[in-house]
Amino acid sequence: MPSDSDHDDTPRPAVPPTATRPAGPDHPAAKRPGAVRQLPVFAVVGAVSTVAYLGLYVALSPAVGDRTANLIALLVTAVANTAANRRFTFKVRGSAGAARHQVQGLVAFVAGLVLSDGALELLARVAPDASSPVKVGALIAANAAATLLRFVLLRLWVFREPADR
Secondary structure, three states: OOOHHHHOOOOOOOOOHHHHOOOOOOOHHHHOOOHHHHHHHHHHHHHHHHHHHHHHHHHHHHHHOHHHHHHHHHHHHHHHHHHHHHHHHOOOOOOOOHHHHHHHHHHHHHHHHHHHHHHHHHHHHHOOOOOHHHHHHHHHHHHHHHHHHHHHHHHHHHOOOHHHO
C-alpha cells in the first residue's frame, strides 16, 4: 500500500536537462575538440606564425633595430595567430566575440613580447656583438616559452567553454 510520501505533490526545483544527460552531438561543447586534438593544430598554426614572425624580424631588424623589429613582427603575427587559432584550433566561427578574442589574444601577445624582448635584452648584455643567427636562436627559445603560455591562455581564458565562464 503506497504511503502519502509516495504521492507528494510538493514542487521540486527544476533540474536543467544538461545536468541529467550528457551533451549530444549538436551541443556546442561536443563540437569543441579536447586539448589532445587541439595541440597538433595549435602547433601547425604556431609553426606558420613563428616562420612569419622570424621572417618579418629578420627583414625589419636592419632598418629599425632588433627591439622595434621584434615588436612589429610579433604584433602582426599575434593578430593573425589569434584569428587562425580561433578558427582552426578552437573551432570558433562567425564574428560574434571576435573583437573580444583579439583583445584577449593581445594579452598573450604582451607575454610573448616580454619574453622575446627580455631574451634580446639579455643577449645584448651578455653578447653585445651576437650574430643574427644567435639572435634568432634566442628568439626561438623565447617564442617556445611564449607558445606554451599562449596555448594555456587561449584554451583556459580566451576560448574557454561558455559553461566555464
